[in-house]
Amino acid sequence: xxxxxxxxxxxxxxxxxxxxxxxxxxxxxxxxxxxxxxxxxxxxxxxxxxxxxxxxxxxxxxxxxxxxxxxxxxxxxxxxxxxxxxxxxxxxxxxxxxxxxxxxxxx
Numbered sequence: 716x717x718x719x720x721x722x723x724x725x726x727x728x729x730x731x732x733x734x735x736x737x738x739x740x741x742x743x744x745x746x747x748x749x750x751x752x753x754x755x756x757x758x759x760x761x762x763x764x765x766x767x768x769x770x771x772x773x774x775x776x777x778x779x780x781x782x783x784x785x786x787x788x789x790x791x792x793x794x795x796x797x798x799x800x801x802x803x804x805x806x807x808x809x810x811x812x813x814x815x816x817x818x819x820x821x822x
Contacts, residue, residue: 741809748801755794762787 765772766787774782774790781789 737809737812741805744805744808745802748798748805750798751801752795752798755791755798758794759787759791762790 762772762774778790781793785792
């Protein structure tokens, strides 16, 4: 075996079939980010509707701190930022993987 063959094997030995198509992982991660944003929008609108109707609004422990600082809008904004960060992560990981695939093997 040549040195290039050893480098190829070491780069690809422990990767699964998804590593051959990095777009699938990027799409799945980006869809998850969109779902986080959608959940945040639903959570914001359901909390404000319940509050306006005079009902008791239940918030989770981690949302309580955000609510104390910025109210219901702050909770919605945190979910929006978290979803956008996940989408950005999917994009940057996809770009990094495609850059690695585009590199020519050293000879």
